[in-house]
Amino acid sequence: MKNETKFKKSNKFFDFINENREFPAALLMIIGVFLLIIIATKGFSTPPYSARAIKIGSFEIAWYAIFILTGIVFAAIMGLYESRKIGLSKSSLYDGLLIIVPLSILGARLYYVLFDPNKAANYHSIIDVLNFTNGGLAIHGAIIVAFIGTIVFCKVKKVNFWAVADLLVLGFLIGQIVGRWGNFFNQEAHGGVLQTTSVVFKVLPKFIREQMYIHGPEGLNYYHPTFLYESVLNFIALIAFLILRRFKVLKVGDTLAIYLMWYGLMRGLVIEPMRTDPLYIGGFEGVRANILLSLVLLFGGGLILLIFKYTLPVLKKLPYYYDASREDVKREQLVKEKTGNTKAVLFDLDGTILNSAKKIIKRYEITFAKHFPDIELTKEDKIDFIGPTLYQTFAKYSDDEKLIEEAVLTYRENAEITQRKDQAYPGVRQTFRRLKELNIKIGIVTSKSTKAAQLGLEQNKLMDYVDLIIGFEDVIEHKPHPASLEKALDIFNLRSSEVIYVGDHENDVEAAKRIEIMVVGVNYSLRRDKLLAAEPDFMVDNIEEILKLI
Numbered sequence: 001m002k003n004e005t006k007f008k009k010s011n012k013f014f015d016f017i018n019e020n021r022e023f024p025a026a027l028l029m030i031i032g033v034f035l036l037i038i039i040a041t042k043g044f045s046t047p048p049y050s051a052r053a054i055k056i057g058s059f060e061i062a063w064y065a066i067f068i069l070t071g072i073v074f075a076a077i078m079g080l081y082e083s084r085k086i087g088l089s090k091s092s093l094y095d096g097l098l099i100i101v102p103l104s105i106l107g108a109r110l111y112y113v114l115f116d117p118n119k120a121a122n123y124h125s126i127i128d129v130l131n132f133t134n135g136g137l138a139i140h141g142a143i144i145v146a147f148i149g150t151i152v153f154c155k156v157k158k159v160n161f162w163a164v165a166d167l168l169v170l171g172f173l174i175g176q177i178v179g180r181w182g183n184f185f186n187q188e189a190h191g192g193v194l195q196t197t198s199v200v201f202k203v204l205p206k207f208i209r210e211q212m213y214i215h216g217p218e219g220l221n222y223y224h225p226t227f228l229y230e231s232v233l234n235f236i237a238l239i240a241f242l243i244l245r246r247f248k249v250l251k252v253g254d255t256l257a258i259y260l261m262w263y264g265l266m267r268g269l270v271i272e273p274m275r276t277d278p279l280y281i282g283g284f285e286g287v288r289a290n291i292l293l294s295l296v297l298l299f300g301g302g303l304i305l306l307i308f309k310y311t312l313p314v315l316k317k318l319p320y321y322y323d324a325s326r327e328d329v330k331r332e333q334l335v336k337e338k339t340g341n342t343k344a345v346l347f348d349l350d351g352t353i354l355n356s357a358k359k360i361i362k363r364y365e366i367t368f369a370k371h372f373p374d375i376e377l378t379k380e381d382k383i384d385f386i387g388p389t390l391y392q393t394f395a396k397y398s399d400d401e402k403l404i405e406e407a408v409l410t411y412r413e414n415a416e417i418t419q420r421k422d423q424a425y426p427g428v429r430q431t432f433r434r435l436k437e438l439n440i441k442i443g444i445v446t447s448k449s450t451k452a453a454q455l456g457l458e459q460n461k462l463m464d465y466v467d468l469i470i471g472f473e474d475v476i477e478h479k480p481h482p483a484s485l486e487k488a489l490d491i492f493n494l495r496s497s498e499v500i501y502v503g504d505h506e507n508d509v510e511a512a513k514r515i516e517i518m519v520v521g522v523n524y525s526l527r528r529d530k531l532l533a534a535e536p537d538f539m540v541d542n543i544e545e546i547l548k549l550i
Contacts, residue, residue, distance in 0.1 A: 025081055026242065029074045033178055036070060040185060047210040051185045062133075064182030071178030072101055075171035082170060086163035086252075089523075089541045095157070100149045100168070104142040111141020115279035115289040136188070138279060139176060140293045146172070157541075158528045162253035162318055169259040173238040176230065183227040187214045191224030191274035200224070217276045230271050237262050245321045252318040253304065260301025268294025342550050344492050345435060346485065346517075348503035349446035350386065353543070354456050356422040357386050357504075357526050363414045364393070371407040372397055383526055387505035389447045389478050415452060424460040425524070427544040432465035434547055441492055443468040445484045445501070450474065468492065480510035485517060502546060509534035520546060
């Protein structure tokens with residue numbers, strides 16, 4: 001009994017670690033940074049320390065670059081742990097990193113050059129601008145470009161901006177925490193003179209204090225290590241966010257708003273006034289750029305948190321991060337329960353396997369122009385064409401059975417001509433091949449006719465992998481009624497728990513849920529918002545990710 005109790009406690013401990021992997025990850029990052037500092041200082045030897053880490057001939061690598069790169073890597077690692085909470089796949093995360101990180105670095109550089117009071121003397125060509133050793137980087141520029149890039153990225157990937165922005169904030173905090181140590185070795189980004197009689201001077205570690213004994217604006221003196229102040233304050237913010245996101249306190253989007261307020265306040269009113277190397281708008285006689293922008297960030301974060309959160313519909317309906325986190329844990333448990341138990345995967349066809357949605361809309365437009373010329377189709381109308389049967393769609397616009405039959409005939413005649421151009425999405429064939437290697441049956445459940453479905457599969461060389469097609473004519477009731485899925489289960493002689501269904505439409509989700517089949521939605525659906533609202537068990541960016549659920 002005692003051993004059993006210990007085992008249960010052990011399980012609870014590991015379950016806690018699994019659900020809160022960000023904390024051990026953060027601990028490992030702290031250890032990693034500490035070890036890197038030990039290496040760079042040669043075991044905290046007597047300062048000053050070299051800014052150069054590696055030199056081979058004329059080739060040099062600075063500690064600044066190493067710390068910046070380390071911050072990016074650590075931010076990416078944290079992103080891997082946190083992205084699962086918002087349904088962002090690893091592939092999408094990597095895509096985002098490959099796009100946002102270089103743009104952020106470029107933005108940080110351009111911001112620095114733009115507001116450098118000595119830009120007329122320092123930058124004479126594009127080479128000078130892109131020479132990062134000539135001057136430096138400014139985090140405010142990275143923030144601006146990163147969030148603009150994130151808006152575009154989320155639009156293209158069809159993921160929630162506020163959730164991704166929250167994730168980006170954690171990455172920024174980690175990057176700033178680690179990257180500031182590069183300033184330490186460059187003996188830059190410091191404040192004014194630090195009095196040797198001050199409390200700060202006495203509590204500072206000797207290796208930091210002595211590295212800050214430099215030739216500065218006021219001669220050879222000890223200077224405030226503002227890099228350290230900012231790094232520590234950002235570390236406090238990171239830990240606070242990681243803790244608060246474990247409770248029903250922060251909603252999706254709150255992390256972004258609080259970060260903007262926190263960083264705007266901390267940088268604009270605490271750190272920046274201490275700095276001796278400010279950037280200016282309008283030259284030396286102008287306004288301090290970083291203080292002004294920090295106040296803008298503070299104001300913007302306040303608007304989001306205190307006003308927009310309660311007035312904008314898109315923000316009002318966002319869930320608590322805690323709820324999103326718990327849902328993720330439930331889904332992971334669902335995968336564990338089904339591991340090794342899946343014996344068949346059923347797929348919707350159009351918009352899931354075949355990239356045919358836009359062509360389907362075009363065929364409908366041609367049909368409507370002929371049979372319903374007085375109807376002006378909206379964008380929403382056209383999106384609603386995806387999923388239902390032909391009869392269901394045309395019946396929404398007319399009660400005339402003859403007219404509906406004529407419209408169906410026209411559509412099918414046009415489809416026979418154009419369907420041969422329908423291409424499968426990338427990775428479908430490889431996924432089908434792998435499923436067959438695993439002895440997992442493949443079925444197609446579609447609102448199309450069986451003949452049309454077979455044609456689309458054959459032209460993409462997929463038919464040899466498919467064990468079953470349930471088409472329009474095979475059932476009386478169509479999705480969202482589960483009749484087609486039930487028929488597939490009967491033919492395969494399988495239980496609901498042994499099957500996964502993959503679709504791009506909310507009808508797919510409803511049909512699967514009605515008979516308790518695990519259902520997966522695709523992020524590339526034209527109806528993604530409605531698909532998400534139906535709450536599929538999982539969302540994937542591409543068909544190949546289905547293999548992770550097997």
